[in-house]
Structures are given as C-alpha cells and as structure tokens.
Amino acid sequence: MSQMFLRRWLPALVVAVAGACHAQGVIKIGEVNSYKVTPSYLDHYKRGWQMAQDEINAGGGVLGRKLEVISRDDNGNPGDAVRVAEELYSREGVRLYFGGFLSNVAVALADFSKNRQVFYLFGEPGTDRVIWSEGNRYVHRLGPSTYMSVAMLADEAAKHKKKRWALVYPNYELGQSAAATFKKLLKSKQPDVEFVAEQAPPLGKVDAGAITQALLDAKPDAIFNVLFGADLGRFVREGNSRKLFDSVQVYSMLTGRPEYLDPLGAEAPKGWIVTGYPWYSIDTPENKKFVEAYRKKFNDHPRLGSLVGYSTLHSLAQGLRKAGSPEPEALIGAFKGLQVATPMGSVVFRPQDNQSTMGAYLGKVALKDGKGYMVDYRYVDGASVVPPDGEVSKLRPLK
Template sequence: MNQFNFQRGLRWALAAALLTMGSVAARAQDTIRIGEINSYKAQPAFLEPYRRGWEMALDEINASGGVLGKKLEVIARDDNGNPGDSVRVAEELMARERVALLFGGFLSNTGLALTDYAKQHRVFFLAAEPLTDKIVWQNGNKYTYRLRPSTSMLVASVVKEAVKLKKKRWAIVYPNYEYGQSAVASFKTLMKQAQPDVEFVAEQAPPLGKIDAGAVTQALADAKPDAIFNALFAADLGKFVREGNTRGLFEQVDVVSLLTGEPEYLDPLKGEAPQNWIVTGYPWYAIHTPEHKKFVEAYRKKFNDYPRNGSLVGYSALMSIAAGLRKAGSTDADRLAAAFSGLKVETPVASIVYRPQDHQSTLGAFVGRTGLKEGRGVMTSFTYIDGAALQLPDAEVKKLRAPD
C-alpha cells in the first residue's frame, strides 16, 4: 500500500512539473520574457522607485502593441545585495523562467557578477545602475552594456567644479568596496592632473552600510582639510551628514559629493540636508523640458508620487531594451548585442547613444549645489553635462577595455 501511494505521488509530482514547464513554455511563446535582478531588500530607497520606473515603461510599451508583435513580461528577482545570489537567480531565470535576456543590478559587486555571467553564458545583460568602470572596461564583454554614467564619468562631472574651489588640502570619505574605491582613485588622478599641488590629508573608508559616523567625522575634522570629497550614499550618507552637522565639520570646509543630490538620499534628511555642497543628482522638480514634464506627469498619475533618480533609470532601462529588440528584430543574444552597438534612445532627460567602443551609454549627469527649500534639500544652480563629454579618449578606452 505504501509503495502504491509512493508511486502515485511520484506520478502526480512529475505531472505537475511537466504542467508547470508547459505553462512556462506557453507563456514564453506568447510574450518576450525578460529577467530583472536587483537588491530590492538591501537598497529600497533607490530600488522601489526604480521598480516603479520600469513598471511604467512596461505598461507604456505593452499598451502601444509591445515589441516584435509580442507583449513584454518582466520577471523580477531579489539578489539580497550578494554577488553569489545574483548568479544563482540569473541561472534560475534562464533555466526555469526561460527569459530571453537580463537587466538590472545596483551594487557594483553584484553588477560585476552578472557581467561575468553574461559573458560565460552568452546572455545579453543591460546593467541599469551599477557604477563601476570595470563593467565596461576591464570586465567588459560582447553581451554587456551599461545605462547609468560610470563612476569615472560622475567624478569627471564634478572635478571641474572642485578645481574652481582652489583648495589644496583635501580629505576623502567613501564606502570601502568597488564603487567607493574606484571613485576615489578617479578623483585623485583627475585632481592631480588639473591641480598638481593638491594634497590628500585624510582618508576614511568605512565598510558599506556600517559607518561609525562619529569616529569618521572626528578623524576628518582632526586633519583640518580645506575641502572634502565624499562618495558615501544611502544610510551611510545620512549618518555622516547628521554627525557632521552636529560636530560643525561642514562649517569651514567645501564639500564635493557624488550622488547626494539624488532625491533618494537627499529627501530623508529633510531640514538637515547639507547646504552649498557640490553634488550630482536628479532635480526632477526643476527640469522643464516637454519630454521630462510628460514623464513626471505620467509618473504622478500612475503612482501618486514624484519620481526619483531610480525611477528615471528603471524607465530608461526598459525603454532601451525595447529599442534594442526592435532594432535587432530578435531576442537572440548575439543579434541584440550587435543592435545595442550605437543604439540611440530617447530618455526623459536626454537623447543617448550606447557607445560601440565600450558599451557605455552617453546618459549624462546633473551637477549643482545643494540648498534648502520649504524645509527640504534641493539642487540649485544645476547644469546637465552630456555623458559624451565625460568619456576618456578612445585610445585610452581601448587600452582599458577587455577584448570581447
């Protein structure tokens, strides 16, 4: 009797598995299935708006008839901010969900893991957010492209303003992982080229997400710098700003800070937001082009909220994928990779191109000063710098870029 029940249960399990596989295969024929991987639990401030951005793009694309005669379907998975989980989830999406391609990533280490996965398995991957230069240079490959400005591009966008300060003694603070390390290396190199007498008098590199803000700010204050270069973000940034305000660290020094002007990180500080810092960010409230106003109005209507930088990235990422699929006329990874080379895409803030020489998009950066308005932090006196103007010369890129 037990043997009979076991065999019957086994048959039921096999039948259920076959039914599930058949259902996935049927859906795969009806839609173009796209895998999306990100650190939703680890970085909700950026990635919840990011998810909304690609969801809005998905609705718009499908409402207009989809791509190649099919609707798009996005299957999203969380990687827990862990490179190993990123690869595991990618394998699951490819094998079980039968996705045609991948996009996403937030942290630089998870982005690099997915970049390597794309190379090894010949899968197209659009890195939406990870900033490390290695994605398009040392670890670059045929199947990987990147949307957001790279770390070196963001640093280049603020160095010109940093040089104008004419400060000699600089202190540096950054998260001790790939993005922070790359940001500091780029900043030091570019500053020394532009201002040979520059000195770096203090350096603090707390672990990502584990800053001891009191000790860090005191160490920077003890060095008595003329200016500070900051690459902290998310919760680490908030703790650093609050502790720096308490100790008066920012009263006598200029601060140049990557990412701080993004609403994801500026808004939570409210009235404690830093003032007169030179920052990169996304001043959605003051961009008045018709394309951007249309984007903001649609976003507000759908979510009853305003967009963040993540919203812009998520929206532009899926719109880029749709444009690439149309140009390729196929979901084949090789044809899609070829289609992205030189691909032009209209985003809510600028027309961009995915560069053939390194697969980096020309999405640029907004650079300005921080200020307070109605009790919250804003960007003021900002300008948009085209990403094409922030690139290294092609000869240098060729030396850095790994052969495809």
C-alpha cells in the same frame, strides 16, 4: 486530391501557425536586483520599469509580443545574484536580462553574462570594471560610469583650487573605484593637491562620530564624499552637529539624488556641490511628460531610480525593435550606436565600450521649506566626460 493538398501545404501551414503562436507569445526578460538591501533607491527604480512595461505592452508590445519581466532579488550578494540569474536561464529560458545596482554584484553578473552568452543591460551600477577591465560584448550600461560621475565633480573641484583634500567613501567596489578615480583626475588637473585624510567605512556600518572627528583633526579644505543612503544621513547629521561643514567645501557624488536628499529634510547640507536629478524644475518637454505620467500613476514624484528603471526597459524595447529579434547576437549588433529617447534627452550607446552617453545634473544643495533642493544646476552630457577612445581601448581589452 485532398491528400495531395495536405502533403503539399501542411508543412507551410504548420510553420505559419507556429510563427503566429510565437508572435503572440511573450518576450521573457530577467531582472536581478538588491531590493531588500537598498529599497530607498530600488523601490522607485522598480516603479520606473513597471511603468515602462505597462506603456510598451499597452502600445502592442515589441515585435508583436508583450514584454514579461521576471524579477528576482539577489540579497545584495554576488553569489546569490548569479544563482537566481542561472535559475532564470535554466527554468524560464531567459536570454535577456537587465538590472543591477550594487557594483560588486554587477561584476559577478557581468561574468555570468559572458559565460552564458546572454545579453545584459545594467541600468545603474557605476563600477568601471563592467565596461572596461572586465567588460565583455554581452554587457551594456545605461547610467553614467563611476569615471563619468567623478569626472564631473573633479572638473568642478579643480576650478576652486582647494589644496588639502579628505575622502569619505564606502569600502566596497563603488567607493574604492570612485576614490581612486577622483585622486587621479584631480591630481592631473591640479598637481599640487594634497590628500590629507581617507575614511573608508564598511557599507552600512558608518561610525559617523569617529569619521567626523578624524576629518576635523585632518583640517582639510575640501571633502570628496561617496556615502549614500543611511550612511550619508549619519555622516551629515554628525558633521552638522560638529560644524565640520562650516568651513569645508564638500563635493558629493550621490547626495543630489532625491532618494538620498529627500530623507535628509531640514538637515540637507547647504552648499554641497553634488550630482543628482532635480526633477521638480527641469523644464524640458521630455522630463515634464515623464514626471506628469509618473505622478498620475503612483501619486508620488519620481526619483532618479524611477528615471533609470523607466529608461532601461525602454532602451531594451528600442534595441529589440532595431534587432528584430530577442536573440543575444542580434541585440549586440542593434545596440551599437543605438539612440534612445529618455526623460534626460537622447542618449547613444557607444560602440567602443557599450556605455551610454546619459549624463547627470551638477549643482548645489540649498534649503527651502525645510527640504533640500538642487539649485544653480546644469546638465553635464555623458559624452563630454568619457575618456578618449585611445584610452578606452587600453582600459578595455578585446573580448
């Protein structure tokens, strides 16, 4: 009788035990980023996703399993990024990834995701290539694209009817794409605009004196700026000392982010029109809850990177719940129209291009107590600054 019982029930028992062990295991998630190269942004970004991981796991995880993030540094190099992503794939069995900051690195990781058929959620890189011209079904993005960020500023710039424009941007994927998009969008809104100067220094190697003098010589009415980090600091310092900004309106794509505005201190460029994250005065329940929890955990205030890292991992968790599985194909289906609550409010991942509708705050830089702040700002919903679906279908071939 006992042998018959074993023959009858042992297979089912094995399956049940295996299922229980599987449920009690972890969901491994790979994270690849340029921490050594861009710590001013990514140190806070890492805190954000670590905070989200702690929250999710403290609440029982996802699908009965804890999330285990295995993070690797890519040295800001596309080749290194693919190498460490491959190591996570082959040695750790990772099939689910997030991360990415530098746009040229993101392009390489997007190609990796397609070749390996793994799910990849980018939090930050702005390059349009990863969702449009070189987009693929495995790649999704949370933060606004270059097009979306530039469109916010181009719409505002067109209202002020400045005719002579200069552009300053880092000479790599993000800067090149932002400059080209700004020229195209502004020209479409204001056909008589002139672009009288264009400065594109290598990333991290800004000769601020030479750039400032070239802009002074060109005598623009307005400047579109994409510099960030230490490059931005050098440019602002030199421009202030030579009074470049006294009679020129500057529209800046990244300056309003606390990561880049805070270090400028009393040198913050008053009157610049910027996109960013004024965490200190956004009075929504979602943001206040996030800021309070972040300050309690880290004894520090959040930056935009903190919000993006936090929201990226929570987006993955929400997608996993909807998919019911960490398998790439299940996640691809789950992310179509996925709605996620973030400190900026609810966002939706668009089925057309796997881009979320997360927006940004648009406002002006002001000085208070020797620090830069965003004032007169408003939230621009990402859904309002994406191209029409017909244009998206042309930009994004079926893949």
